[in-house]
Amino acid sequence: MQTRQYVRRVLVGGTMLVALTAAVLSTANAHDDERQALLARLNHLTTLEADFAQQVTDAQGELVQQLHGHLALARPNLLYWQSDAPDEMVMVADGQNLWYYNPFVEQVTIYQQQNAIAQSPLLLLLDGTSDAWEHYEIKVEGASFALQPLPSASSAQSLQLVFAEHGSPAQLTRIILDDGQGQISTIELENVTLNQPVDKQLFTFKVPAGVDVDDQR
DSSP states (O other): OHHHHHHHHHHHHHHHHHHHHHHHHHHHHHHHHHHHHHHHHHTTOSEEEEEEEEEEEOTTSOEEEEEEEEEEEETTTEEEEEEOTTSOEEEEEOSSEEEEEETTTTEEEEEEHHHHHHHOGGGGGTOTTOGGGGGEEEEEETTEEEEEEOTTOSOOOEEEEEEOSSSOTTOEEEEEEEOSSSOEEEEEEEEEEESSOOOGGGGOOOOOTTOEEEEOO
């Protein structure tokens, strides 16, 4: 009798283990499918240039900042991001380094680009092969893709990419960044140009004379 009960427990336990394993694999496959769906859209994107309007809200939903500017990217590793005065800022990713220039404080901070990708999901737009993708769960709702950091991620930031319902699969219309502390930046893209030549000079940063350099590489 004891032997029969033992066998029954083993069989039941084995069945539960198989079911649990199947559920885990199913979830992993679903997450991989969603990631591949986003990467498939990004594979249609070689260059993008646009103006943008950005609104920043705090944890209470109060508007704290409004920005306008211009951005350009050329995959797999080039980015230009510039906001207009009075909150002027320039960020350039040149493939090796990330340059962050704040004219108000007259300082340029330099980061190694590969390390910066691990800290900012926005930079994942540039590189579909980065290992940092493994640290985000992707949720899809229509033409919207949300990247949520996993516990293994180096950053608490999350990112949402919203594409146009019609037209090119890579027609990006909105970017939403959550810094993980309650501050949310909503960036609306305007005058978007896709997959056309972009001035390569945008992706080369020259340190202005008299500006302090903070080299974090």
